Amino acid sequence: MDHKTPVTTYVGLDISLAETHICVLDQDGTRLYQGAVPSDPDALADIVQRKAPNCERIGLETGATTPWLWRALRGRGLPVICIDARHASRALSMRKNKTDKNDAQGLAELMRIGWFKEANVRSPQTQYVRSLLTARYQLRMSRKDVLNQMRGVVKSFGLFAGSTATRRFPAMVQEIIQDNPQFGSLLAPLLAVHEALTRQIAVYEDELKNIAERDPDARRIMTVPGIGYLVALAFMTAVDDPARFSSSNKLGPYLGLAPRVRQSGETNWSAGIGHAPDKMMRSYLYQAATVVLTKTASWSALKAWGLRVYKRSGFKRAAVAVARKLAVIMHAIWINGTEFEYSQKGKAA
Template identity: 25%
Template sequence: MFIGIDVHKRYSQIAVLDQNGEIVEEVRVENANLDDFAQQYAGSKAALEATSNYYHIHDTLSEYLDVTVANPGKLKLISDSDKKTDRVDAKQFARMVRLGSIPESYVPTDEVRQARALVRGRQKLVENRTEYANKIHSLLSDHGITQEMKPLSVKEREFLQELSLPAPWDALLESYLEFIQTLTEQIESLEAEIEERAGSLKETQLLMTIPGVSYFMALTIYAELGEINRFDRAKEVVSYVGLNPIIRESGDSRFEGSISKRGSGRVRWLLVQASYSAVHTCEDEYLSRFYNRLARKKNSKTAIVATVHTCEDEYLSRFYNRLARKKNSKTAIVATARKLLVSMYHMLDREEVYGPPGVSA
């Protein structure tokens, strides 16, 4: 049998097809009872979408069924349908299973799931704390207090606690400060667990041999990439993270645009930060040489470049060089992040510490 499962928070809509593509059964099942349904069709092939709560359902069904998790970003056939209901989606899943055309999504191991829960949980707490810090800035601004404050600083929180504001804003300020204090304690507790987890995994231990890569950064990259052996080559990892350039070809023309930005924005941001650290703080010779070569590169094809370099107009030259450095540095740091990611892939694939030419790990 071929089974399509449209998962919701408390229930799943299910369609079952036979080998001829005929509908055998359409049923709505409570998620708590999915194991009973799976036993009924043990050995069959099934597919469900990678929704927020699919881990538990996947694990439950996998005891009896051959389960494929579908990549939601590639399910255009379903998302573009004019008629979209639970029953339609479930039947479409079942048909795709029968045809072998499910765009498969990676299902992380328990170890990777635990790492993801830790780093994503910390990130959420940090975002919540920043939200309350912004509320404090807004509250102070409403009362004409323009002095720059940093509510995340212990010293400045103590100052804010002594600040006299009229009711009810004094109570609001006190409440916001308490939230920030509580969130800070929770973040510190999670960071201790993240540090311990990063120190216990061989993958993160390898990543932390890169200058400037912290335990949090290492565990985040490990958590978001998952098992490295699921990638056949470095280009696949680069594309997965979204650091690959978008390429357009038509006839004899070829154009490379900005990066695709698919995948985890969190990982891209961390890789850029790690690259800044490697180039400007740790002075990683390997990455610094690469970055500086790109950052110095000038685009001499435009007329303005010819004007600047030929006429030697001091005003235009200063303006051009400032823009060129700014644009080239942004492009260069993204390219450096991509190069760093490729190094990480080879380190994890070969189980080697960081050791490119000219660098002491």
């Protein structure tokens, strides 16, 4: 009796909210199946098990529903891989026509040849904390927009309430309303929105503080100068698993804090820091570095090093360099289970 060797297959999933396009290729690149099913773990698992029973890799891109589907399919024992959408888009863009069907086939092809960059999928708890941080960050941005709107309104009438960066700005706007009651119907709703946003931001901050206080790793990371609970939690949720990085020095490029380099033949070009996949994290690290350079009173080797860079290359480069160093220090503390150490001369890195 002739027993055929099972065909090794590779699957690409192009996910949208309602449905997912699926493509199955064999090891030679021959298309065995193409179709679409609802974006539901049971439906996806069923079609893969029926159409690709000897599947070696299943590829899907990073996206809003990816963590949920990735965990669900992994839980069903399927070899699903989450790949970096930015990396995949460069490969998929080479196709003449961009359609969901073509993207699914392109992802299957990437799985077949092994040309992909695997992305980390956060654990449910990490995703929860990250969502809290993101929600707070978005509310802060909304509050900033409201403040700028109020400032623009009063300026257009020749009235000035000072800088929106000061905490007294809303009070100064209230004083303008008292002195100019005709502006009450214009400015009072904006003030009410500002107050509501401030209250809800405080709710998120209280929850995040409690999480940081209960987490021993976060408490150790917060011993680093300039690092508070927000930066510590943002860093931990950005990294998720510190063991993913074989060296702490890899954190700089990962967080978009390393200079861009182009080298080919006789050309060797470098410029400022590159694209930031996590803008919130890079912003927090830059702010923390600014605190180290300008507000930290105690002497530290970290601050002394940063000030030398400042004197040599200017504040912006120094702040980026210190931000990069902070990421390295936090990762090392997290991995080693230690705390920031202080020298005899003061608090030092």
